[in-house]
């Protein structure tokens with residue numbers, strides 16, 4: 001891939017610089033890559049209808065070409081422009097949750113190239129709840145295909161610095177809208193199946209979806225069953241992973257602390273990273289420990305928001321091993337644990 005200069009541009013959300021967004025939109029139309037904020041994580045955008053542009057996304061990320069991209073649109077009616085059929089359930093969810101952190105899988109129309117869908121006959125689509133993202137799409141005047149703006153396999157970027165770390169020299173522009181709100185990628189629901197299936201848990205939970213459209217199920221692969229391949233191609237790869245090995249410790253809080261402490265003591269010659277809740281952080285002892293407070297135990301939103309940044313921190317610190325307290329629970333916690341367990345390669349110790 002040819003090196004290029006990456007323009008890092010801070011956008012003031014109070015006083016949006018329209019000229020910059022127009023320029024960015026124009027670049028998308030010319031086939032270039034632009035990173036932009038969404039409410040979930042930063043996206044790496046290209047013209048979804050131009051195979052040459054989307055091809056560049058796979059190159060910049062080092063992403064396997066069978067892993068499809070999400071198409072981002074600014075207005076609901078663009079779905080029809082893309083030739084897709086809308087079922088009553090799709091309509092209900094769109095009205096309720098868009099713009100927002102929900103991606104729906106629908107049947108693909110021939111307008112959408114196979115490079116965007118990784119060869120599949122279905123297509124993932126969402127309207128992001130971020131003004132910068134939607135203005136970029138409007139000025140580009142084309143739907144924007146965008147995966148998370150990280151190198152394939154690394155934790156998703158929740159601030160512009162993360163994007164720059166991974167994408168510097170590979171993309172034309174980075175629109176810096178500050179830290180994202182949610183910090184975990186959108187919920188993905190496959191609306192081509194009956195009942196609809198959740199392929200990736202996120203901030204829009206199963207309960208929230210069921211309240212609108214009735215029965216919804218999880219992809220069996222998400223429930224930890226062995227030998228079942230995830231339906232979202234991206235979910236089968238080791239993902240969100242820091243360089244060091246990560247193990248999750250689950251159980252009663254004091255026992256978790258004792259277990260992590262004793263594991264750390266056995267490895268005093270190594271640099272050990274610990275992902276701790278605020279309540280427990282001060283309980284760990286050792287000069288070889290790098291303790292990162294993720295948030296208070298009950299503050300689920302902050303845990304979600306900080307998870308990827310904490311995982312990236314440990315790469316910068318070059319730790320040899322990471323232990324994380326578990327954050328198991330319902331709702332958003334399912335999404336947090338889904339990412340954490342993926343980052344660990346499903347390694348958990350129960351105490």
Ligand code: TXA
Pocket residue numbers: 038040041042043044067068069070103105117120122123124128146147148149184185186188199231232233234235
């Ligand atoms: O919050 C998000 O969804 C972020 C922001 C940027 O919008 N995007 C994102 O994209 O997380 P990405 O590419 O990192 O993850 C997309 C996931 C992958 O696991 C992919 O396999 C799945 O969506 N996917 C895309 N199209 C699909 C399809 N037609 N069928 C099944 N899974 C699909």
Ligand code: MG
Pocket residue numbers: 147148156
């Ligand atoms: Mg991703």
